[in-house]
Amino acid sequence: MQADWVVKLVMVLLILASVYVWAIAFEKFTSLARARKEADDFEDRFWRGGSLDELYRAQGEHPSHPMAAVFVIGMREWHASTASGAGAFMVAGTRERVERAMAVTIQREMERMEKRMTFLASTGSAAPFVGLFGTVWGIMNSFTAIAGMQNTNLAVVAPGIAEALFATAMGLVAAIPAVLIYNMLSSKFAKFAGRLEGFSSEFGAILARQTEAAAQARLSAAAPTAAE
Structure with missing residues (x-):
């Protein structure tokens, strides 16, 4: 509590960041646990x-979770x-358009889920240096106290050293959890994104088969008419 106001400001910033x-x-x-549960229910x-x-x-016009949005x-x-x-042209272009639309949706949904992850990365990298500034x-x-009092007694240098060590500790308290949490969340988000991509590929294949079947039915229906 007796620290210099600059060191106090550093400590407050690091506490708020933590x-x-x-x-x-x-x-x-x-939110990730909820999204995974909703994805399980939807896939069932x-x-x-x-x-x-x-x-x-x-599902309606505004689905409530990422996998439903992709669908x-x-x-x-x-x-x-x-x-x-559009006959054969329909078969050729439909799958590409569908897959592109789902890929854009996956990217948008993952960006929404990963919002504020940058703060974790920034805190993990910058907090030690902010603490070092306080140090x-x-x-x-x-050193200023030593120069002013012409005395190297522990009572003279201890307050400044205590401020320095505490600022370093606060920097580590903010940075270490931020790095660990960021790495854990990045791994989990990557797995969830892979799950969405796998679903979109399987769903795209299903739609492609239905498109081909519809095109074949149109051709079969048009063949007798052409023969007549």
């Missing part, structure tokens, strides 16, 4: 073999691409 790091960690772990319904159109209508965008683009019934300032105070 609190915010833990707040981000709680929010991210909670998806692979039951029911109607894709019924599942699409059940809805894929179905929306598929309906838009196949509505015209240097505290040591400067110790």
Whole structure:
């Protein structure tokens, strides 16, 4: 409490950064666990073999979790691409458009989920240096006290050294959890993104098969008419 105001400012900033790091960690772990549970429930319904159109209508225009968003965008683009019934051109371009739309959705959803992750990385890299600034300032105070009192007694230098050591400790308290949490969350987000990409690939293949089947049906229906 008797530290220099500069060292106090450094300590307050590091304490606030540490609190915010833990707040981000709680929010991210909670939201990721919820997203994984919702993805499990959605995949159970998806692979039951029911109607894709019924599942699409059940999700609505604004799906509540990333996997449902990927599904809805894929179905929306598929309906838009196949509505015209463009024959062979429909088969050639539909899958590409659907996959591109789902890839953009995955990127957007992951950016939303990973929001504020940059703060964790910045805190992990910058907090030790902020603490080091407080350390240097505290040591400067110790040398100033020595020069002013012409005395190297421990009572003269101890306050500045204590400030310096405490600032260093606060920097580490903020930085170490930030680095560990960032690495853990990055790994979990990467796995979840891979899960979304795997789902989009399988879903794209299903839509491609349905597109090909619809095109074949159109050709078969048009063949007798052409023969006549």
